[in-house]
Amino acid sequence: xxxxxxxxxxxxxxxxxxxxxxxxxxxxxxxxxxxxxxxxxxxxxxxxxxxxxxxxxxxxxxxxxxxxxxxxxxxxxxxxxxxxxxxxxx
Amino acid sequence: xxxxxxxxxxxxxxxxxxxxxxxxxxxxxxxxxxxxxxxxxxxxxxxxxxxxxxxxxxxxxxxxxxxxxxxxxxxxxxxxxxxxxxxxxxxxxxxxxxxxxxxxxxxxxxxxxxxxxxxxxxxxxxxxxxxxxxxxxxxxxxxxxxxxxxxxxxxxxxxxxxxxxxxxxxxxxxxxxxxxxxxxxxxxxxxxx
Numbered sequence: 001x002x003x004x005x006x007x008x009x010x011x012x013x014x015x016x017x018x019x020x021x022x023x024x025x026x027x028x029x030x031x032x033x034x035x036x037x038x039x040x041x042x043x044x045x046x047x048x049x050x051x052x053x054x055x056x057x058x059x060x061x062x063x064x065x066x067x068x069x070x071x072x073x074x075x076x077x078x079x080x081x082x083x084x085x086x087x088x089x090x
Numbered sequence: 091x092x093x094x095x096x097x098x099x100x101x102x103x104x105x106x107x108x109x110x111x112x113x114x115x116x117x118x119x120x121x122x123x124x125x126x127x128x129x130x131x132x133x134x135x136x137x138x139x140x141x142x143x144x145x146x147x148x149x150x151x152x153x154x155x156x157x158x159x160x161x162x163x164x165x166x167x168x169x170x171x172x173x174x175x176x177x178x179x180x181x182x183x184x185x186x187x188x189x190x191x192x193x194x195x196x197x198x199x200x201x202x203x204x205x206x207x208x209x210x211x212x213x214x215x216x217x218x219x220x221x222x223x224x225x226x227x228x229x230x231x232x233x234x235x236x237x238x239x240x241x242x243x244x245x246x247x248x249x250x251x252x253x254x255x256x257x258x259x260x261x262x263x264x265x266x267x268x269x270x271x272x273x274x275x276x277x278x279x280x281x282x283x
Contacts, residue, residue, distance in 0.1 A: 021117050021118065024117050025114050025117050025118060028110055028113060028114060029110075032106070032110065058091075058092040058093065058096060062092045062093075062096035062099065063096065063099075065099050065262055068099060068100075068103045068106075068262075069106065071103070072106045072107050072110070073110075075107070076107060076110045076111075076114075080110070080111065080114060080129070080132070081114065084114060084118055084122070084129070087118075087122050087125045087126065088122050
């Protein structure tokens, strides 16, 4: 194997590994969002805004647990994962 | 006043974020993670903030002396761990042994969960989760303990991150009055929505 070919293979391996790591980081946010959506589908009664009649402020604001999971996933994805993946690709 | 279960859910959101940040940091590696200064402060800053937010919990959810002591010591331990991590991140502290503050925080938090739950495991879901959360934290303290001596250990890092995700799932599952595996004591009260 020529040195040039070996070098190319080495570079390709590093690039592939970096891409895989960046994909994992980028996948964490959507995976969390998906978990929140699945939770909402399995237990829709945990979403108070779907049947808000007679509920107070704290239940309407503080009782939307599956949405918290979705929100955590969105914030993590947009604020942390995307810039981090960009830095990993440099 | 929001119900106690809601406070647990809010802290579950913070703990979930701590877990996600830990995994991302582990996958990216310390050098890439440190490329943007603000990112380095996310994890310790969030941990410290959660410690600060335990003080209103202590103030407004004090049902007994043991609750006050548990929540108060918990707040102090979380703040100490967050402050130590902030010091390491800022370069003011250098020894990896500062990670032992996280060990202490997890042991104190776990003990706080266990001592302020007066009921048996299957009394209700809240009682069950207080026991399981306490033991998760106490057993999970082994991971930051390993990290203090082997900071680059992948197993310890993954274990540390997994503990936060496990805690988040348990906190999200908490209800003030609900059955656990079909068990609910007649003294636990009437389940609500």
